[in-house]
Every structure is written in C-alpha cells, then in structure tokens.
Amino acid sequence: MKIVARVFFEGVRARTTAMRYSTYALALLTLVNFLNYIDRQVLPAVAPLMLRDPKLGLSDTELGYIEASLLLSFTFFAPLFGLLGDRLPRARLMAVAAVIWSIATALTGVATEFVTDGHRTLSLLGPEVTLSTAAFVLCSVRALVGIGESAYSTITPSLIADYFPPQQRATALGIFQAAIPVGFALGFVIGGVLAHFFGWRTAFMLVGLPGLATAAFVWLLREPPRGAMDRRSERRTKPGPWWVTTRRILCTRDWFISTAGYTALTAALGAFATWATVLLARDKGMSETGAAITLGIIALLGGAIGTFGGGWVSDRIARRRRDAYFGVCAASTLLAILPTLAALIADEPAIYLPATFTAVILLFISNAPFHAILLQSVAATERATAVALNIVIIHAFGDAISRAAVGVISDAIRDGRLPLFAAAGAALGIDPTRQHLSVALLITPLLLAASAFFFFCGARWTGNLARET
Numbered sequence: 001m002k003i004v005a006r007v008f009f010e011g012v013r014a015r016t017t018a019m020r021y022s023t024y025a026l027a028l029l030t031l032v033n034f035l036n037y038i039d040r041q042v043l044p045a046v047a048p049l050m051l052r053d054p055k056l057g058l059s060d061t062e063l064g065y066i067e068a069s070l071l072l073s074f075t076f077f078a079p080l081f082g083l084l085g086d087r088l089p090r091a092r093l094m095a096v097a098a099v100i101w102s103i104a105t106a107l108t109g110v111a112t113e114f115v116t117d118g119h120r121t122l123s124l125l126g127p128e129v130t131l132s133t134a135a136f137v138l139c140s141v142r143a144l145v146g147i148g149e150s151a152y153s154t155i156t157p158s159l160i161a162d163y164f165p166p167q168q169r170a171t172a173l174g175i176f177q178a179a180i181p182v183g184f185a186l187g188f189v190i191g192g193v194l195a196h197f198f199g200w201r202t203a204f205m206l207v208g209l210p211g212l213a214t215a216a217f218v219w220l221l222r223e224p225p226r227g228a229m230d231r232r233s234e235r236r237t238k239p240g241p242w243w244v245t246t247r248r249i250l251c252t253r254d255w256f257i258s259t260a261g262y263t264a265l266t267a268a269l270g271a272f273a274t275w276a277t278v279l280l281a282r283d284k285g286m287s288e289t290g291a292a293i294t295l296g297i298i299a300l301l302g303g304a305i306g307t308f309g310g311g312w313v314s315d316r317i318a319r320r321r322r323d324a325y326f327g328v329c330a331a332s333t334l335l336a337i338l339p340t341l342a343a344l345i346a347d348e349p350a351i352y353l354p355a356t357f358t359a360v361i362l363l364f365i366s367n368a369p370f371h372a373i374l375l376q377s378v379a380a381t382e383r384a385t386a387v388a389l390n391i392v393i394i395h396a397f398g399d400a401i402s403r404a405a406v407g408v409i410s411d412a413i414r415d416g417r418l419p420l421f422a423a424a425g426a427a428l429g430i431d432p433t434r435q436h437l438s439v440a441l442l443i444t445p446l447l448l449a450a451s452a453f454f455f456f457c458g459a460r461w462t463g464n465l466a467r468e469t
Helices: 002-052 060-085 090-108 133-163 166-198 200-207 210-219 242-250 253-283 288-317 324-335 337-345 349-364 367-376 380-414 419-427 436-440 443-468
Strands: 119-122 129-132
Touching: 002 060, 002 090, 002 133, 002 166, 002 200, 002 210, 002 253, 002 288, 060 090, 060 129, 060 133, 060 253, 060 380, 090 133, 090 200, 090 210, 129 133, 133 166, 133 367, 133 380, 166 200, 166 253, 166 288, 166 349, 166 367, 242 253, 242 380, 253 288, 253 324, 253 349, 253 367, 253 380, 253 436, 253 443, 288 324, 288 349, 288 367, 324 337, 324 349, 324 367, 324 443, 337 349, 337 443, 367 380, 380 419, 380 436, 380 443, 419 436
Parallel strands: none
Antiparallel strands: 119 129
C-alpha cells in the first residue's frame, strides 16, 4: 500500500513540475512574441513622421512597399524554417531568430543616414517598381526583420503544442497570441512617444534592444518530444520527405479551408495595422502622437480581450460542438464588418473610436481558435511545416498585397486615376480628395466578408461530418 501511495504522489509531483515548466515556457515564448510585435509595429506608429521627413521623401506607395517587403521575406523563408523546425532543436532556432530581427529593427533607424538621392527600379514577379534610394534601403532592412520573425512565428506554435494537451491548446495559444495585440498596442504607444521626443530613428534603435536579452533564455529552454501530449494514433515517428508532407497538408480539408479564411482576415488586419495611424492623423485630424497612443490603447484592450477571450470561449464550446472553432471564427469575422465600415466613414471621434475598439475585439477573437484548427488538423511531426505553409499563403495572398495595395490605391485616388473608388467613397460620405486613404481602406470590409464565408463553410462541413459519425 505504501509503495502504491509513493508511486501515486511521485506521479502527481512529476506532473505538477512538468506543468510549472510548461507555464514558464509559455510565459517566456509569449514575452518574446510580445517584443516581436512591438518591433514590427514601430514603423506604422511612426509612419506619419516618416512620410513628412523631407530627407526620405516617401509616398504612400513607397511606405506600402516597405511594409510589404517585411511580409514577403517573412513568407519566402517560412517553408525553410518549417522544415528546419520539424527536424532541428526548435528553441535554438527561435533564439537565433530573435537576435536577427532585434538587430535589424535597430538598423532601421540608421540605415538611411548616409543614403544619397536617387531611384532604384525593381522587377521581381510583376511590373517594374521604382523606389527612391531611401525607400529601397528601408525595404532591404525590413526584409531582414521579416526573416527573423518568420523563423519564430513558424516554429513556436508547434513547440507550445508539445507543452500542452489538446484540450488546453486553444487556451495556451490564446495566451501566446494575446501578445500580438499587446505588442501592437505598445508598438504604437512606445514608437509614437519615442518618436515625439527623440525622433523616429531613435525609436527604432531603442525598441530593438530587449529582444537580444530574451534570446538567451529561449536558447536554454528544455524541449519536449514532438507529439508528447498527443494520442499515439496521432503521432508519426519522424517526418517524411518534404514534398510528401507538403502535399498531405495541402490536401487536409480543415487546414485548407481555415487557411483560406485566415488569408482574407490577415489581408484586412494587415491593411489596418500599417495605415491606421496615418488614417487617424491625416484623414481624421488627430495629432501623430495622439493617434499612436489612441491606437495603442485600443489595440491593447480590444486585442487582448478578443484574443484571450476567443481561446477561452472556443475551448468551452468545443466540449459540446465539433464545429466550435470554425463557428467562432465565422461569427466574429462577420460581426466585425459593420464597425469596420463605421470607423472608416465617421468623422466624429465619438463614433469612429468606439467602432474601432469593437472591430478590434471581434477581429482578434479568431486568433486562438484558428491556430487550434491549424495545429490539430495535422500530425505532431508536421506542425511546424503546416504553420510555415500557412504563413506563406496568408501573407503572400493576404497582407503582403493589401498593405502595399492600400498605398497604391490611395495615391491613385489622390491623383484622380480611380474614379469608381472615389465615387464609392463619396456615396458613403467620405471626401475622396481629402480622405483618399479612407476610401482605399474600403477594401477591408470586402475582405472580411470573404473570410466569414470560408469559416462558415468550414463550420458547416465539420458539423456535417460530426452528425455523420
């Protein structure tokens, strides 16, 4: 009897110790993700000042391309890091990633100090693009930020999935993903305040430093076996050839339909993330610092409520409904369309600020349930690759396009080259000559409608499958 009791209590102690370490690992990974999104969001926070900097001479189009360059490099390298994440120690890869993006963020502040006047013409996969030398240099440095962020964002969800059992994953991922709106929020606030007192260049240099310190702790993380928390039937002993793995993931229905929905949602979120500060400062008449701080507060409260609340609610609904994760994503995205339109159309702060806050809550609700769908639709040894492929699609066909497209459309409306867009904005009460950016951002409600459609399809198919089985 004593032996049985001792074994029992030793088992309880071991599980408690493991849970404590899992909690520590989640807290550390969430902290680094938080710093990641601060670094990413500093540029949109100081964008009004950069657009007014006579030494840079940036246009809306060039600012859009600078943001797109980060997403394009992020997307291009994601498959590589997905393969490495399924085969090599994940904590070490993530620590190196944090060092790369932290240094690159600091370099953004000094990269154009010695740039001479001139232009560069690029032709990659589409028509030629002409950029000023300053814009070209900033595109290059931001692309380096994207490489580091690509590695971290691709690999981390699979590591978290191995720290927590399936019934706790959406909550754990909700905590991890909550760092996104919190990082966005403080990126706006810190970037705006630092730029106001010290200039936008110093803001980049200062926010890049903390990531270097946290990278050392990530390097030392103990890594659980892949699939440690999954049922034996869901494990694979080792990943197969990359082309076989890729084909299997792409043919997984839940993965594919959820990725389609999240691609449209990412396009809408990315457009707002880049242009929200400029929208409030230029089209709504707020000061640059006031716009950054206001957006920071909205993103902090609304984004954290939406992200953590979405994971918590989804896990509880999932106990009763198999289509819970898809259903939560679909409902929240559909409901976000109306406040998004109100935020763009209204000129009164009493209307557009509450509308923006409501839209942020609803848009971030999808974060945790979507990632739960993504990770649970594939084998444990294929999760990093699944996340990598998802990253390629949501950015290549989502916000890498929308961030740049809004800038191009805004400049075109200003120059009178898109009369249909201008007419649509005027019909909604937006002045296209003064608020051409607001008109350009009208593409976002359409993107949200497309996102809701895909998530509703996923919920219906999953629900039908549950009834059949």
